[in-house]
Amino acid sequence: MSLETPLIDLHRSSGAALGEYFGAVLPARFGDPAAEYRTVRESVGLIDANFRAFFSFKSPDRQRYLNAVLTSNVRDLKVGQGAVGLLLNPQGHILAEIETFLSEDSIFAGSHALVRERTFGTLDKFIIMDDVTIEDVTDASGTLDLAGPRTAPLLTECGAQGFGAMPLLAHEEILVGQIPCRVVRREFAGEYAATLVTGREHLSALWRGLSERVRRFGGAPVGMEAINSVRLECGTPWFGEDYGDQQIPHEALVEQSHISYEKGCYTGQEIVERVRSRGHVNRRLTELQFESARGPARGTKLLFGGDEVGNVTSTGFSPWLGKVIGLGYLRREHSAIGTKLDASGVSAEVIAPPLVPRKVSA
Numbered sequence: 001m002s003l004e005t006p007l008i009d010l011h012r013s014s015g016a017a018l019g020e021y022f023g024a025v026l027p028a029r030f031g032d033p034a035a036e037y038r039t040v041r042e043s044v045g046l047i048d049a050n051f052r053a054f055f056s057f058k059s060p061d062r063q064r065y066l067n068a069v070l071t072s073n074v075r076d077l078k079v080g081q082g083a084v085g086l087l088l089n090p091q092g093h094i095l096a097e098i099e100t101f102l103s104e105d106s107i108f109a110g111s112h113a114l115v116r117e118r119t120f121g122t123l124d125k126f127i128i129m130d131d132v133t134i135e136d137v138t139d140a141s142g143t144l145d146l147a148g149p150r151t152a153p154l155l156t157e158c159g160a161q162g163f164g165a166m167p168l169l170a171h172e173e174i175l176v177g178q179i180p181c182r183v184v185r186r187e188f189a190g191e192y193a194a195t196l197v198t199g200r201e202h203l204s205a206l207w208r209g210l211s212e213r214v215r216r217f218g219g220a221p222v223g224m225e226a227i228n229s230v231r232l233e234c235g236t237p238w239f240g241e242d243y244g245d246q247q248i249p250h251e252a253l254v255e256q257s258h259i260s261y262e263k264g265c266y267t268g269q270e271i272v273e274r275v276r277s278r279g280h281v282n283r284r285l286t287e288l289q290f291e292s293a294r295g296p297a298r299g300t301k302l303l304f305g306g307d308e309v310g311n312v313t314s315t316g317f318s319p320w321l322g323k324v325i326g327l328g329y330l331r332r333e334h335s336a337i338g339t340k341l342d343a344s345g346v347s348a349e350v351i352a353p354p355l356v357p358r359k360v361s362a
Contacts, residue, residue: 003113005050006142006203021224022051022240023114029223036226037319040189041356044148045222046214048207049195053116053138055123057107061130066100066107069126069267071249073260077102082169082184086258087111087122092248092271095122097239097258101171101184108182110197113138114240126267142203144210145186147193147227150217155183155194158213163194179206189230189356228316232325235287235353241298242285242313242327248272250281251329283310286330290315291347295324302328303342309334312343320355 003024005011011018011027019028026048029036039045057066067075072085079102087096096119099110111119120136127134146154155163159174166172166185174183179202186193198206211221235253237243243252248271249259259272275281290296295315302310315326330350334341341348 003051005048006200007048007050007207010204010207011048016221016223019224021228022112022238024051026051027221027223028225030221033223033225033229033317034319036220036222037229039220039222040148040226040230042149042218044146044150044154044214044217044219045226046207046210046219047145047147047222047224047227049143049145050203051113052141052143053111053113053119053136054141054197055109055111055120056135056137057109058105058133058135059131061132062107063102065127065130065132066109067263068265069123070098070100071259071266071268071272072098072100073263074100074102074107075263079104080170080172081167082171083260084169084258085260086249086254087119088249088266088268088272089245090268090271092268092275093245094239094243094247094249094252094254095119095245097254099169099184101169101182108197110143110195112239115244140200142198142200142206144196144198144203144206145193146196146210146214147186147188147191147222147230148219149191150219151192151194154213154217154219164192176206177209179209181206189234189354225316228314229318232287232314232316232327233318233320233353233355235327237285237327238314247329248275248281250275251284253285280332283329283331284335285313285327286310286335287351287353288312288326288328288341288343289321289349289351290324290326290343291349292324295326296343296346296348300343300346302330302348304334304339309341318355325351325355 016027070085072083082101101108171184182197184195249255300312310330312328339350
C-alpha cells in the first residue's frame, strides 16, 4: 500500500492530478506540466516532498556511530553542516540514501519512506557498543521543497538571510511567518533549491503560505512530473527508481557524490574499495533517448543485435529535446554515446547528460 502525502485532501480539492513517486502518492501536476517545467527552469516551484523518512540520533557517540555505518564523512561535520551518504550491506549493495544534519544536541537524518522500516531496523541493529539512541520522527515531520533560480531571494524574504552563502546541505532554523522550519540548502539543475522541514501540524499552513509567496516571485506549485523531466535532463538518478539494493554505488553513478574516500571504515567499504581499485564495473547507469510518444515501462529490456544488454529504470518527457528520455543500466561495452538499442520494439539511443547547459548559482 502506497504512502499518501499528508496534504492529499488539499491537493484533491485543488484538482491536482496525483501519481506515485518514491512509493508515495504525490501531486503529479497541478495544471500544464510544460508550464510547471518552465517554472522550475525560470522562477521558483513549490513541491510537495512528503516521500521522506526522518530519524533523530542523540547521545555522545552519535557522530562516531553514523560515521561507522554510512559512506559519508559524518565524523567531521560541524553544527549547521550536512552530508549525503549511503547505507550499504556487507556486499556493498545500497540499502538507503541517508542525509545527516548536525545540530547542537542531535543528528537529524533524512531518508526515504519507501524503505523506512528497513532503514530504521538496520540502523538500530548496528548499535551495539555505542552510546546512541535512535528515534523515528517521520510521523511528526513534513517537508516541502523549493527549486528554481528565484529560490534564494524568496528564502531571504522569509528570514533565511544567509541562504545564498550557505554550502550544500547546510541547514538552519528559521520562521516562515510564524511557522518554525529547518531550511536545508540544496541545488537542482544548477540552481538554488531548498528543503523546508516542519512539524506535521504546521504543514498545511506552510503550504498555503509558500504558495502565496512563490506566486509573488513568478512561481507556482509544481508536480513531480515536471521535476522528473528536469532531473532526467540533468542525468540525476533517484533512489528507489534508478538504484537500490540490487546495485552498488559505482553502477548507480553515485560513487563521487555519496562516498567519502578520506574517512575510516564503514559497512560495505571492502567492496567499494575493490571496485575502485579495479577501475570499472561491468554495467553502469546510462542516459537514453527514445523514439516513441511514451517511454518504455520500468524494467523493459534493452537489446543490442538481439542480445539483452541492459534494462530501463525510469523515463519522462524532455521539453528541451521534445522527446522521451530516461535512464537505464547497460553493459559497459554497449554504453558509448550514440549506441543504438532496441527497447521492446522502441528505438533507443545512448546520449550524454546534462541536456541543458549547467548554470552556476550566484
